[in-house]
Amino acid sequence: MAGTERTARAAAAHARGTVVALAVADISFAYQQTAVVPVIPDIEKAVHLSQTWGAWLLSGYLLVATVSTPLLGRLADRHGRRRMLLLGLVVFLAGSVGAACAPNAAVLIVFRALQGVGGAVFPLSLSIAREELPEERVGGATGTLTAAFGIGTALGFATSGALSSAVSWRLVFAAGAAAVALALPLVVRWVRGRAGPSSGAVDLRGAGLLGACLAPLLVALTLAPQQSGVGWAVPGGLLAVSFVAGVVWLRHEQRVPAPLVDLWTLRSPTEMWTNAVTLAVGYALFGVYYLVPQFVQDPGHGFAAGTAVVGLFLLPAAVGQLLAGAFATRVRGRGTTRRPLAAGMAALALGSAGFATLGRDSVPVFLAAGFVLGCGAGLAISATSTLASLGADEEHTAVATAVNSTVRRVGGGLGSQVSAGVLVLTGRGTGSWVLAFAIAAAVCALCVAPAGRMPLKAGGPARSES
Secondary structure (H helix, E strand, C coil), X not given: CHHHHHHHHHHHHHHHHHHHHHHHHHHHHHHHHHHCHHHHHHHHHHHXXXXXXXXXXXXXXXXHHHHHHHHHHHHHHHHCHHHHHHHHHHHHHHXXXXXXXXXXXXXXXXXXXXXXXXXXXXXXXXXHHHHHCCHHHHHHHHHHHHHHHHHHHHHHHHHHHHHHHHCCCHHHHHHHHHHHHHHHHHHHHHCCCCCCCCCCCCCHHXXXXXXXXXXXXXXXXXXXXXXXXXXXXXXXXXHHHHHHHHHHHHHHHHHCCCCCCCCCHHHXXXXXXXXXXXXXXXXXXXXXXXXXXXXXXXXXXXXXXXXXXXXXHHHHHHHHHXXXXXXXXXXXXXXXXXXXXXXXXXXXXXXXXXXXXXXXXXXXXXXXXXXXXXXXXXXXXXXXXXXHHHCCCHHHXXXXXXXXXXXXXXXXXXXHHHHHXXXXXXXXXXXXXXXXXXXXXXXXXXXXXXXXXXXXXXXXXXXXXX
């Protein structure tokens, strides 16, 4: 009996250590992912970037994350999730150090894009939690890891502006590198190394085709606002290339024996609806994240805020995401996965609309809109992550969660580039800000009803819903 109790206590302690290690990894990843947002205007001025190319500090990261996340997810299912988590953290660390030392804009964008390999950290942490923990603790661990993501986001928003104002924007990347370096030994110590649950070749061609689809799309969105007349042929041609590559990628994924993305697994109604709503979540979140620092520093139509306090305007969003992620766990425990998702999409729409209307003239209302937006993000990300994970079979959990994060980043890349394009095309007047925020609100509002009617996998996490 005593031996059994000791074994149980040791297992419980190891489970707690695993969650802590994964949480620290998620905090470090979220910090570096979002800490750059408040200082984008500073970086644009320092390295002489135009506004549309400055958006690539988000879009370049998101592009690489979009391609690498399902690739690392597939490698994790084959070679082990701990190993791929460590690889993602190491490459993320290298990108952070490189960005901190970048001598010019081109090198900075390249290293910022390299950080996108770390985009697999969050979905891999979710799949490791499912692999390592008893089933009854997976929901709580998912909430904890989502909350950790919110903590990292809050720290990034709260500190990066002050670091940039006091020293340099380079210190933001250096601080992120230090955070990632802290996470690595914890993962080595507490996360068990296991063989991957599946086998088969890695679909490198599929990864290349996916990149060939998304890169021209984002470049086209970057160039389009600056074109006129025959100049539109360039972004138009890039859009055509993106479309053709996308068609070829889909056909390839359907035929290859071991695809990058198992489209058959993701054809279930739960997965398809979840990823469709996730696209809107990414658009609103990253679109607004790009717009807020630009707006609050605008002396003509915004609040003419200094760099040191810009991140504080984004902090309520991070706090809302943190609190709502924990709340979503309790609600989901009662078998109501669709309800927090629908509520999250409504809150995202309301927060974006608040930025577009009353928030433009009042700092308290602007901050309140950010909090509402963050609550929506916390509810929606927690719900979609759970649906993606539990809606797939055990063998393809890492791929399913990786694809869900990938879809969110595709939406984020579109959101940041479209938002930057709106500002360039409309001249950054009052109407520009209203339109850019209103588009994000409309995208989310259209998803409220579908989220509330989400079809659920039989025997899944919310089978009690009707």
